[in-house]
Amino acid sequence: MTKLGIAINLDRCVGCHTCSNACKMSNNVPMGMLWNRILTEGVDVMDGAQGTYPNLSRTYLPVQCQHCENPACMKVCPTGATYKDDKGRVEINYDKCIGCRMCMAACPYNARVFNWSEPRREPDFNYGDARVPVRKKGVAEKCTLCKERTDAGELPLCVRVCPARARTFGDLDDPESEISRIVRERGATQLLEDKGTRPQLYYFG
Numbered sequence: 001m002t003k004l005g006i007a008i009n010l011d012r013c014v015g016c017h018t019c020s021n022a023c024k025m026s027n028n029v030p031m032g033m034l035w036n037r038i039l040t041e042g043v044d045v046m047d048g049a050q051g052t053y054p055n056l057s058r059t060y061l062p063v064q065c066q067h068c069e070n071p072a073c074m075k076v077c078p079t080g081a082t083y084k085d086d087k088g089r090v091e092i093n094y095d096k097c098i099g100c101r102m103c104m105a106a107c108p109y110n111a112r113v114f115n116w117s118e119p120r121r122e123p124d125f126n127y128g129d130a131r132v133p134v135r136k137k138g139v140a141e142k143c144t145l146c147k148e149r150t151d152a153g154e155l156p157l158c159v160r161v162c163p164a165r166a167r168t169f170g171d172l173d174d175p176e177s178e179i180s181r182i183v184r185e186r187g188a189t190q191l192l193e194d195k196g197t198r199p200q201l202y203y204f205g
Contacts, residue, residue: 003069003088003172004145005200006159007182008062012166012205015040015047015060019158019167023064026146026157028128028135030119035143036064036158062166064158065090065111065143066191066199073103073112088172088200089145099138108195112142172200 015038023029023036039061042050049056067090074082074090081096082103104112115137121127126134131148135141146156150169154160159167170179179202182188188202 001088001173002086003200004150005067005088005170005172005179005202006145006156007168007179007186007188007202007204009166009168010059010061010203010205012164013038013060013062014164014166015058016163018161018163019062022157022161023143023146026128026149027132027144028121028126029113029141030115030121032120033113033141035113035141036062038062061203063109063111063191064201065145066109066197066201067143067145069198069200070196072106072108072195072197076102076106078102085147087150089147089150090142091144091147092140092142094133094135094139094141097139099140101140103140108192108197109199112140114140 017038020034020036020038024034027035029035040046040048041059041061049058051057071090074084078100079096079098081093083091085091101114104114115135118137129148150156155169159169168179168182170177172180174180182204183202186204188204190199190202
């Protein structure tokens with residue numbers, strides 16, 4: 001059994017948004033949408049700060065689909081469009097998606113976006129990895145853990161491009177993997193553990 005996941009070192013994240021932009025380009029994500037977001041903790045705006053000048057602080061929280069072991073989104077999907085694959089990733093079959101958005105309502109991580117209109121891209125063509133399927137109007141979409149890349153033995157692009165090397169990707173079911181060691185030894189935690197979704201993304205630092 002394989003259970004792919006990512007561990008993110010929050011002490012290393014510098015909020016550069018390289019992961020967000022690389023994800024958007026590689027996965028052909030339309031304008032106005034992001035699969036991978038960097039939140040600034042404690043404020044409602046991107047790259048804001050907490051405190052009063054000159055005593056300011058800023059910390060970042062990268063968020064995306066958590067590829068939960070017990071995904072709430074999958075339980076509510078009426079067509080089986082949302083599913084867990086044999087590598088532990090939560091994926092969407094776009095041909096089965098009817099656009100009901102039940103998955104979006106159920107996800108406690110606000111990790112999905114929806115194509116309300118014909119997807120718009122700038123430049124006006126499909127960019128990014130040619131292996132990634134093009135999504136149509138009326139479907140939900142989200143981080144796939146770069147399924148096409150990881151199926152080919154490559155790293156998810158957010159992991160590959162992070163300039164601060166804040167992200168570690170690997171098999172959580174392999175006790176000898178680097179990500180398993182980090183979870184064991186660095187006190188890594190999951191987002192909203194009380195929801196019982198058992199995310200496969202971990203945070204430490």
